[in-house]
Amino acid sequence: MEISSRVPGFYKMSIEERKQYIIDLYDLSEEDAVQLLDQVSLPEETADKMIENVVGTFSLPLGLGLNFLIDGKDYIIPMAVEEPSIVASASYIAKIVREAGGFKTEATERIMIGQIQVVGCPDFDKAKRAILAEKETLIRAANDAYPSLVARGGGAEELEVRIINESDSKYNQMLIVHLYVNTCDAMGANIINTMAESLAPVVEHLTDGKVYLRILSNYADRSLAKATCTIPPELLASDGFTGEEVRDGVVHAYEFAASDPYRAVTHNKGIMNGIDPVIIATGNDWRAVEAGAHAYASRHGQYSSMTTWSVDEAGNLVGELELPMSLGIVGGASRVHPMAKLAYKILRVGSAKELARVIVSVGLAQNLGALKALVSDGIQKGHMALHSRSVAMAAGASGDLVDIIAKKLVESNEIRVGYAKKLMEEYAK
Structure with a gap:
């Protein structure tokens, strides 16, 4: 089904007209149409099964990011957020990038990390060697704990061991086992926690130590997604500012954020202004993505800009955003919350990888929207x-x-x- 994300005048429609437009565009079923038209997006009986002590539900505005062309495919992007201008800014920049050829993206394999913490080893070096000697056995045991994942083409693939705080007191010294798991289209928290817990007794036996934590890491630096865009300066001109002036201002603003953590925090918050609404709309864990993104922004030893902006030889503005994406399209709230299920029908993503690529594109658009405003008319x-x-x-x-x-x-x-x-x-x- 051919669907265009260009919908001129969408903001001028009434809410009822917008809903009907989406129903017709996607040829939604009667059940999905009712969900979109219904004033109750999350029934209390469903909410009561999702968390504890439910007394009601809390709604956010759900808007649609328009004009997105990503890897040659049009996307209309659901965004759940309360702050004004976010959806408008993302859609505006997406239109500019669309005219320049759209966003280009890529993503690594969906590898999430499980950690097993071991303390009190009589000989940490010997314990490390013992774990590595049984690496293949441990990987097989992890996969035996979750055979359904292996059947879907995923599963534990690698195992590493680190010793940290070697010279410190016995309470600081520890051995950390990293289990690398291909979680396919799941976020993977329950999968990895199950695998890590199943290995804990064997790890204790091999190391003569005591296992405490056995849990996933939300620093998903082996599950990365990257978006890039290249924009001729003439597409950036506006309100008395030449395209070259806006382009250079954006690069200077980026350099500020790249060099100063005080600016970087606000700069990156603006990026997450675009990312979080899509994470929320799709029922994913926005806290996990936030935590991983900010950690990745500090990977070189100083908190810095998540994006990079530069000028190529032809004078074009070039932007790039790469972030870890601990998310999924199966399991959890993504397939329980009625509006999240509808969001996936609007998004038309077929994998967690594709969702991650879409999300970093929105983050890159949101960043440029903020920077373009800051270096021209001002954000206000x-x-x-x-x-x-x-x-x-x-x-x-x-x-x-x-x-x-x-x-x-x-x-x-x-x-x-x-x-x-x-x-x-x-x-x-």
Whole structure:
């Protein structure tokens, strides 16, 4: 089915018109259409099975990132987020990148890591040798603990051993076994934890030590996804700024983030502004992805920019984002939450690898959107224009009055709840 992510005027439609457009575009089943049209995105009886002590549900706005062309394929991307301007910014930059040929992506194999911590070994070097001597046996034992994964083409593939804090006290000295597992299309937490726990007694026997932790690592640096884009400067020109000025400003802004952790934190938060909403919409663990991404940004010894921006020989702006992606498209909330299931039908991704490639493309777009605004008009112009609607509602506006008050706030350049309330009083007279 050919689906275009270019939907001119989508933002001008009413919510009902947008929903019907998506229903028609994807030829959604009656059940899926009802889910999209229903005001209850997560039934309480489902929520009660997902976590403990449920007293209700908490909704986020679900928007659609448009215009994305990734590896020659169009994607409409569900994004669950409360902050104004994120969806608009991602869609705007995706349109620019689309005109430049779209995003290009790649991803490594889906290798996640399980860790087994051993302490109290009489001889740590001897313990390490003992583990490595039985490496193949341990890998087979791990796979025996989860045969269904092996049947799907995955499973434990490699094992390494590290000794850390060798010169410290007995409480700091430890041996760490790393089990590398191809989790296929699953995030793999339960798989890896099961495998690690099954190996613990054997590891204790081989090392004469005591096993404490046996759990996955969310630092998935063997499950990477990378997105790149190349943009001619003329596509970056806007509002009195030449494309070359915007291009150079973006590179200077990147260099700032690459050199200064204080700037890097805010720079990278902007990247996660794009990534987290897609993770949430697809029912994945956004905390795991966040933790892994920030760790990866520190891999060279200093917290730095997740993206890189440069100028090639032809004068084009070149962007790149590579991050670990501990996510899946099977299991967990991704196939339990009704809206997450619908999100996958809209996304049309066939594997966890493909989802990871889409997500880093959104992160790269979001970063460029923020940097382009910062080096030209400033971040507040577009953001506050969209934020004005939230301010109007916070002041008590509803219906058509929201847009009327929001417009007055922008025109006056006073986007404050206090001023919005004053305007409300004037309209009430």
